[in-house]
Amino acid sequence: MVKLTIVGRVNDGLPMSQGPIYNEDDDNTAYKQHAEFVLREISVNALPTSNTTIVLHHHCFNYMVKNGVCFITLCDVSYPRKLAFHYLQDLQKEFEKIDLELINQITEPYSLRKFDNIICNIRRQYVDTRTQANLSKLNNHRQAELDVHTEQMSIVVERRRKADLLERMMKAHKSTSPVWGSKTLEVIAVKWTPSVTIIFVLAFVLLWSSFKA
Template identity: 30%
Template sequence: MVLMTMIARLVDGLPLAASVQEDEQSGRNTLEYQNQAKMLFRKLNTQSPPFCSIETGPYMFHYFIDGEVCYLALCEKSFSKRLAFAYLDDLHNEFSSQYGNRVATVSRPYSFIEFDTYIQKSKKSFMDSRSRRNLSTLNTELQDVQKIMVQNIDDVLQRGSTLSDLDTKSSNLAVLSQKYKKDAHYLNLRSTYAKVAAAAVIVFVFFIYFWVL
């Protein structure tokens, strides 16, 4: 079952369209997962894997990046991974056809909220076992979904702070390295001066000794 669908602009994480499925029977509340999705959008960039599945509690986020847009769905873990990415691919084809040339120009969140109508139609098609598309017609990029990377939501959302910590540690190491170099230079100078002084003392002692003789 697809519980939530969100589409966002990749460059800044701006939500463009969304559709949330509330299951009153089990009392599910997707607010927490909406917040996770928004944080996830802010983490993703052009270097992120174009296809990825992310575990979050009893559910899975599946996302698909194409150009400047990220398509994301929150599904039950039992929901077919192949169907999830086929669903996202279908949304991508329709959304890019309708709004592709306007994505970069909007500044208001959910500027294409009317796309929810198509999301509901597509979701019903992929969730209804009697009307599921023939998966053999999907493009080759979606054929081997088992190879799509699977991550954990905590790892993904905390990666930014981890990288910041590494940057801080690197900076500290650089400072300590400079300090070590200065200290080593100072110690080398002291060692050199001590050797020169010791040699001078020896020469002076020999001079006094031979002078006395």
């Protein structure tokens, strides 16, 4: 069953439209946050832009990217993956009818509400996998293998955690000693190195003279 759908812009990870959430027994907010997380990871090139399935417990996120727009849907893990991508393709075809200038002007999350109703209408066609239309889609492509990359959500989350940790460590290292490696240190070195060198030479000469005497 198709339980959640989000359509977002890839260049900045902004979710523009969503369909209704059908997770009666699950934490709806958590799954929506995971979908938004997937969208952000795609926007920073941490996830591929090719067709991908990300497994999360007994569910999976399927997504496709086309012309700078990402279409994500959450399904039961038992839901036919080919059907899920047919659903995403239908969404993408309808989305192409929207003015590109309007899409680029969106600044608020989920403000493309005109597409919410389209998501609802298309989703109804994919609720029952046993309809003649859906069985036909599955049978017509029975021999064809989907070229879909597969990830585990736990691995994606851990990869992001490590990347964020590394970034924080690098920032902390730079901020610990702001003088070292800075222009300030360079000025100090240029100003005082000759004086220190002269003092060292004089001290050496005086020490050598005292031993000679």
